[in-house]
Amino acid sequence: MWASGNDADRFDIFYSDAAGSARTMRVDGAGRILRDVAADALVSGGGIFNTLSTIHENLFAGDTGAWIIGLSGLVLLGNLAFGLRLAWPRKGMWKRSMLAAPRGPTAGRLQGWHRLLGLWLALPAAAVVAAGVLLAFEDGVEEVLHAVIAPPAAHVRLGSAAAGAQKRVGPGTALALALREYPGATLSALAFPSGGEPWYRIRLRARGEMTRIWGATTLFVSQANGEIVGGRGSIRPLARRFVDALYPVHTGQIGGIAGRCLVGVIGILLVAMIALGTGLWLARRGPERASARADSAPQASKGAP
Known part of the structure; x- marks a missing residue:
């Protein structure tokens, strides 16, 4: 999920439906669905902007x-x-x-x-x-430049897997924990846990960052217990x-x-x-x-x- 570049209360959620087709859903800050289109739409539903970006990039x-x-x-x-x-x-x-x-x-x-x-x-x-x-x-x-953002260490993966039977931390809680680390920050992106990566990857725009739409402060929050298990801060x-x-x-x-x-x-x-x-x-x-x-x-x- 990424914050829209146009409004602070608009978010684009990238997901796969029951048939396995990639889709993009835009919601507002209250969770209301504004549009839901195929991710590969070339023109409709704002797809023209993604098309132009993709042409420009690759x-x-x-x-x-x-x-x-x-x-x-x-x-x-x-x-x-x-x-x-x-x-x-x-x-x-x-x-x-x-x-x-x-x-x-x-x-x-x-x-x-x-x-x-x-x-x-x-x-x-x-x-x-x-x-x-x-x-x-x-x-x-x-x-x-040795500037790769390193994911959490292997022992964090094993620890999270071992705690799989426990009640897991939801995305709202994980985001709240990340924002607690950086008061006044805003959400730029949130990636959900996957099989081999049992943590939320949360990207924030923190205070004091260079002027930009999407921030560069990244945190990894464990799905098992909400612990911040990796990432970097606004001082990098x-x-x-x-x-x-x-x-x-x-x-x-x-x-x-x-x-x-x-x-x-x-x-x-x-x-x-x-x-x-x-x-x-x-x-x-x-x-x-x-x-x-x-x-x-x-x-x-x-x-x-």
């Missing part, structure tokens, strides 16, 4: 798609760096390069706007894209905090509404730069093709009988 191709997305992000990073190197103004030309509106013939104006947008956009876009690339390879990044190792910051940076959540708007503008301007670059190529190609035809005409006339 192209509906699992790990292979994630690799493609990550590698394409690396290519984009390289293009940004190379373009910034080419557009870097000479000494004393920064003000004019950053503020003056391009003028002149069509090709010159297109090149000028492409360069102007690139100078303003390159660094913030590089930060957003770099965070996205690292997210595409998040599991590997966690391993390299630097490597873990770095990994946790990737998503807020990539989505702009780190800056609240303003940050998310900024990321949206960056995306629009990247598309605009593609359009300007394409227009510049076409504007230059027209005269070149006309010149090539003009040069070939005399040759053709000389070769005629």
Whole structure:
């Protein structure tokens, strides 16, 4: 179960029905069902947003798609760096390069706007894209930085299994115990116990965390006795905090509404730069093709009988 990114009192519950089909149920804070749709719905019941997210993350191709997305992000990073190197103004030309509106013939104006947008956009876009690339390879990044969230130790599993005959702790009690550890925190996600993992995994947004929709404070609460058997708090190792910051940076959540708007503008301007670059190529190609035809005409006339 995950808290909805739109409202604090909306939750999405992911479950399998009696037939084994995956479904997503949205409920409000009082437990009233707002919608219940197939988890693989592409458009209906809010499925369009999941579809767009999946395309962005892995192209509906699992790990292979994630690799493609990550590698394409690396290519984009390289293009940004190379373009910034080419557009870097000479000494004393920064003000004019950053503020003056391009003028002149069509090709010159297109090149000028492409360069102007690139100078303003390159660094913030590089930060957003770099965070996205690292997210595409998040599991590997966690391993390299030793920032993996370790589950409870084996003896906890055995102890919980041995206590299976006792009255088990329900999700409401487990959540209350987690919130007691972090007063003022809000629920971000809750995963129920499974056969090999007899604990609740609870993710909270605690006070003092980086601005974001979903928090990064994770606790494991034993289903057998309600004991907190593992997890990490809001004060985390630097490597873990770095990994946790990737998503807020990539989505702009780190800056609240303003940050998310900024990321949206960056995306629009990247598309605009593609359009300007394409227009510049076409504007230059027209005269070149006309010149090539003009040069070939005399040759053709000389070769005629």
